[in-house]
Every structure is written in structure tokens, then in C-alpha cells.
Amino acid sequence: MPFAPFVGVNHHGQSILLGAGLLSNEDTKNFVWLFQTWLECMNGRAPNAIITDQDRAIKNAIARVFPGTRHRYCLWHILKKIPEKFKAYSQYDAIKSALRRCVYESQTCGDFEVGWQRVLERYNLKDNDWLCRLYDERTFWVPAYLKGVFWAGMTTTQRSESMNAFFDGYVRPSTTLKQFVDKYDIALRKKVENEALADFNSFNSTLSCLTFYCFEKKFQQVYTIAKFKEVQEEILGRIYCTVSLLTKECAVCTYQVIELVQVSVEDAFVKKVIYVVYLNEDEDEFEVKCTCGSFESRGILCRHVISVLTAHNITSLPPRYYLDRWRKDVERRYTLVKSSYDSLSGNPDVQRYDNLCKCMHKLAEIAARNVDHYRKVQRHINMLTSELSGLSCESIGDDLEVEIDGDDLEVETDQVHTPLKVRTKGRLPYKRKESAVEKAINKKKSQEKRNESRQRKRILKVPSPISHNIQHSDVFETQDSTTTKDIWPRELLKG
Structure with missing residues (x-):
């Protein structure tokens, strides 16, 4: 059965699974059902952007279920068809290089239009059906048309394919549907452990700053380690950029940034790429923008913008340039919800959240039977929400307690044993994969045992x-x- 995962990106740049479906057939009807079901699970919140293969059925389903979502084709899947379409041409190598330059080096839509027509005329490809269809759907795959949309650094479906490869370590062709559900939970638990380990490292370790600029110090304080490394790569890359002022009108300055890009490591071939950066120095309307579109699509300031900022001696940035998307302390409400792969029994926040949800369920059953009671409860909930929303989590602390009669809200304090230590009946299960945290703990325990044995007589x-x-x-x-x-x-x- 086709496995259709919904893969996203967390604040560490790691792939996360937002959901998955098993399909009987890959047609428009099944994809419509898949997207509608997933949308219901997401409380009706459609994605801002989605990347898929160049499939007609998926395109029709997205247009029907997600009309406001920006749809993008996987660029890698499109360009890998070039050998299949033009291998028989005598000028194959030249055509391949010309098409890739046109796609990757066009900074604006106008540049792509001119470059595309030049390629068709030079190699007599105006009658090529495949290129004509690609040109008609150019807004779905050409990077120049997609720069203004936030993609979290994704341009291909590589993350989805890597997620499929990740499940290969847990699922075999002979796996039954019942076993698949169990293996699915084990795989998700592994993802949660990886994210928890990255959270721990971001809060308990710090990368040194490369410069004394205030904006780098700010990125160091708020961003996760993975995203701060990306910022530092751009800071290092500014040494290959040369800045020159083109025009200045009032507070708006236009700069030309020439970057030296290494094309071939073996030949040490370097080419010059020209970018344009716009800077508004007005304190109330401060804005900086580059034609590369790195900040709009990746959420990371590019080296061209950093070069202009340093040339202007601008060391601090407005808060909107520090995206909450990449913060180490980003608020994730879903972490309070119990799941089939993580009970979160050791988290006191989860215990309080679960108790409050049970209280609200009981209150909703009573209030739903009468209109007056319903309006009264709704009014009090709105008042309480507005009152508590002004308080921080630290100020609420442990004072937020709920008294409930009965034993229906008992807190689980019994120790939960690992499946490796629990006696089983019948056939033994497959050996579960050890997580990175478990491997580190077991390695430390074995090292301690070896040290103790050496000290004995x-x-x-x-x-x-x-x-x-x-x-x-x-x-x-x-x-x-x-x-x-x-x-x-x-x-x-x-x-």
C-alpha cells in the first residue's frame, strides 16, 4: 500500500512527521480523502506551503482541499528527467548546463523568462512538448517565482523520502497492518527522543561568537544550535562579498553585492554572482531585503545582507528578523498532549493539563444541556482566559491547582518498566532499537562497571x-x- 507521509521541519531543522496515510490507490479521489482527513486532524488549519511530486492527481486534490496553500513541485524530480528527455541530442551536455543555469541563476522572474527563451532559440527546442509543459507550470517549480514564500529551507521532497528510508529500519515488506501500527509508534518515539536531545544540547551548550556584533550575540542567545550554525555560515561567507552603493533616495539605499562563488573544487574555478540589496535606514520603517530571497524562504539572513549591515555599522536588528520559528524556547502546545508513543507521565505540566481537560469535559457535559448555562460557562471561560493570558508561566507556577472529588484523576506514580525487562508470554518480540539516549546511558554504566572491577582485589x-x-x-x-x-x-x- 502506498505510504503518504506529511513531513515538516522543527526548530532544529530536523524532519518531523505531522501525519501519514495508507492509500489503496494514487488517484485524485484518494488524495482528496487523505488531505481532508488530515485537515480535520489539524483542526482545519491548512499548511501555508506544500511540496509534492509533479503528479496531476495530487495537484488537483491540493487545489480542491487547500485552495489557499502555495503548491510547489520537487525541483530535483524535474531536473533528473533531463537525461531521459535530451540524451539523444548531440548537444546534450550544453543543453543540460544551459537549463540548469537558467533555473538556478535567475534571480528574478524576468531573468528566467529571458534566459528560457534564449535556451529554446539557441538549441532549437521551441517544439519540445516537455519543455512547453514545464514553462506553462513554471510558477510551481522555478525558484525565482517562489522566493517570497517561507519554505523553511525545503526545495525538494528529500525529507519525505528520507522519512520513508527512516521507516525502513522498523518496517519490512512482510509486516502486517497490526505490526505496522506498533512499529509506527516506536519510530515516532525515536523522533521525539532526537528532538529532546537537541533541545537539551541547545539549552546546555553554547557556540562561541565569531564577531562582536550585537545581532550575532542575539542569535546565539535565542536560536537553536543548528540554526545558529547556519547564521554563522552566512557571517563567514561575507568575506567573499564586495559591497558598493548604487543609489540613495532619502532613507532608502540600493547596494550591489558581488559574491565570489566556488564552482569546482578540483579546478579551483570561481565565478562572480551579482546581487542587489535594498536598505531602508528609517528607524520606524527599518527594512533590509536581498534579491536572493534567503530570509523570506529560509528564515536566515544571507551573507549579502550581513555585508551591507556591517558596511553601514549596523550591529542590531529589529525583533522581526529573529524568527520565533527557530527559537530554542519556542512554545509547542502539542507537547502537553499524551500520545500512543509517549505518555509524558513524568512531566508535571502534562499532569495539570490532563486534569484540567477532564474538568472541562465534565463541565461541558453539564453546560451543553441548557442554553443559559452554556452562555454562562462561555462568559466565565472568556474572562478567565483573558485574565490568565497576561500572566507568564513562571507566575502561574504550581499555584494553579484543581480540586476534584473522586479517584478519576489519579496521578500515575508506579514505575513503568522498559519492555526489555518485562516478562512476556508466548513468542518474544523483535529486539527494539536503542535510542541515542539509551546508548549513552548503557555505555556509561558499562564504563562504571569496568572501573569498579579494576579497583577490586x-x-x-x-x-x-x-x-x-x-x-x-x-x-x-x-x-x-x-x-x-x-x-x-x-x-x-x-x-
Whole structure:
């Protein structure tokens, strides 16, 4: 059965699974059902952008279910068809290079239009059906048309394919549907552990700053380690950029940034790429924008913008340039919800959240039977929400307690054993994969055991070939510093 995962990106740049479906057939009807079902699970919140293969059925389903979502084709899947379409041409290598330059080096839609027509005329490809269809759908795959949309750094469906490869470690072709559900939970638990480990590293370790600029210090404080590394890559890349002022009208300055880009490592071939950066110096309307579109599509300031900022001695940025999307302390409400792969029993926030949800369920059952009661409860909920929304999490703390009669809200305090330690009946399950955290813990425990064994006294027993000369109960104790001659009888040493 086709496996259709919905893959996103978390604040560490890691792939996360937002949902998945098993389809009986890959047609428009099934994709419409898949998208509608997933939309219901997401409380009606459609994605801002989505990347898929160049499939007509998926395109029709997205247009019907997600009309306001920006749809993009996987660029890698499109360009990998070039050998299939033009391998028989005598000028294949030249056509391939010209098409790639036109796609990747066009910074504006006008540049792409001019470059595309030049390629068609030069190699006499105006009658090529495949290129004509691609040109008609150019807004779905050409980077120049997609720069103004936030893609979280994604341009292909590589993350979806890597997610399929990730599940290959848990699922085999012979896996039944029942086993698949269990394996699915185990795989999701692995993803949660990876994210928790990245959270721990971001809060407990710090990368050193490369410069003394205030904006880098701010990125260091608020961003996760993975995203701060991307910022530092752009800061380092500014040494290959040359800035020159083109025009200045009032507070708006236009700069030309020439970047040296290494094309081939073997030949040390370097080419010059020209970008244009617009800077509004007005304090109330401060804005900086580059034609590369890195900040709009990736959420990371490019080296061209950083070069202009440093040339202007601008060391601080407005808050909107520090995206909440990449913050280490980003608020994730879904972490309070219990799931089939993570009970979160050790989290006190989850316990309070679960208790409050049970209270509200009981209150909703009573209030829903009468209109007046419903309006009264709704009014009090709105008042309480507005009152508590002004308080921070620290100010609420442990004072937010709920008293409930009955035993229906017992907190689970019993120790939950790992499946490896619980006795099972019947056939033994497959050996579960160890997580990175478990591997580190087990490695530390084994190291401690080895250290303890080295500190103990060694008890040496007489070997069997000469045991007839010594009683079996005779035991020689020695420390590590004692030599063999000090403990063995002289007669045995001669023998």
C-alpha cells in the first residue's frame, strides 16, 4: 500500500512527521480523502506551503482541499528527467548546463523568462512538448517565482523520502497492518527522543561568537544550535562579498553585492554572482531585503545582507528578523498532549493539563444541556482566559491547582518498566532499537562497571595442572602491585 507521509521541519531543522496515510490507490479521489482527513486532524488549519511530486492527481486534490496553500513541485524530480528527455541530442551536455543555469541563476522572474527563451532559440527546442509543459507550470517549480514564500529551507521532497528510508529500519515488506501500527509508534518515539536531545544540547551548550556584533550575540542567545550554525555560515561567507552603493533616495539605499562563488573544487574555478540589496535606514520603517530571497524562504539572513549591515555599522536588528520559528524556547502546545508513543507521565505540566481537560469535559457535559448555562460557562471561560493570558508561566507556577472529588484523576506514580525487562508470554518480540539516549546511558554504566572491577582485589586460584600439590581451599590474594614471585611457592616456580 502506498505510504503518504506529511513531513515538516522543527526548530532544529530536523524532519518531523505531522501525519501519514495508507492509500489503496494514487488517484485524485484518494488524495482528496487523505488531505481532508488530515485537515480535520489539524483542526482545519491548512499548511501555508506544500511540496509534492509533479503528479496531476495530487495537484488537483491540493487545489480542491487547500485552495489557499502555495503548491510547489520537487525541483530535483524535474531536473533528473533531463537525461531521459535530451540524451539523444548531440548537444546534450550544453543543453543540460544551459537549463540548469537558467533555473538556478535567475534571480528574478524576468531573468528566467529571458534566459528560457534564449535556451529554446539557441538549441532549437521551441517544439519540445516537455519543455512547453514545464514553462506553462513554471510558477510551481522555478525558484525565482517562489522566493517570497517561507519554505523553511525545503526545495525538494528529500525529507519525505528520507522519512520513508527512516521507516525502513522498523518496517519490512512482510509486516502486517497490526505490526505496522506498533512499529509506527516506536519510530515516532525515536523522533521525539532526537528532538529532546537537541533541545537539551541547545539549552546546555553554547557556540562561541565569531564577531562582536550585537545581532550575532542575539542569535546565539535565542536560536537553536543548528540554526545558529547556519547564521554563522552566512557571517563567514561575507568575506567573499564586495559591497558598493548604487543609489540613495532619502532613507532608502540600493547596494550591489558581488559574491565570489566556488564552482569546482578540483579546478579551483570561481565565478562572480551579482546581487542587489535594498536598505531602508528609517528607524520606524527599518527594512533590509536581498534579491536572493534567503530570509523570506529560509528564515536566515544571507551573507549579502550581513555585508551591507556591517558596511553601514549596523550591529542590531529589529525583533522581526529573529524568527520565533527557530527559537530554542519556542512554545509547542502539542507537547502537553499524551500520545500512543509517549505518555509524558513524568512531566508535571502534562499532569495539570490532563486534569484540567477532564474538568472541562465534565463541565461541558453539564453546560451543553441548557442554553443559559452554556452562555454562562462561555462568559466565565472568556474572562478567565483573558485574565490568565497576561500572566507568564513562571507566575502561574504550581499555584494553579484543581480540586476534584473522586479517584478519576489519579496521578500515575508506579514505575513503568522498559519492555526489555518485562516478562512476556508466548513468542518474544523483535529486539527494539536503542535510542541515542539509551546508548549513552548503557555505555556509561558499562564504563562504571569496568572501573569498579579494576579497583577490586584479584583472587587467584591455583591452575588445574598443579592443583595436586596444593589444597583446593588454598587461595592467594594479591594487589595489583604484587608480583607473581611474591605469592607463589618456590617449589612450584621451579616446576
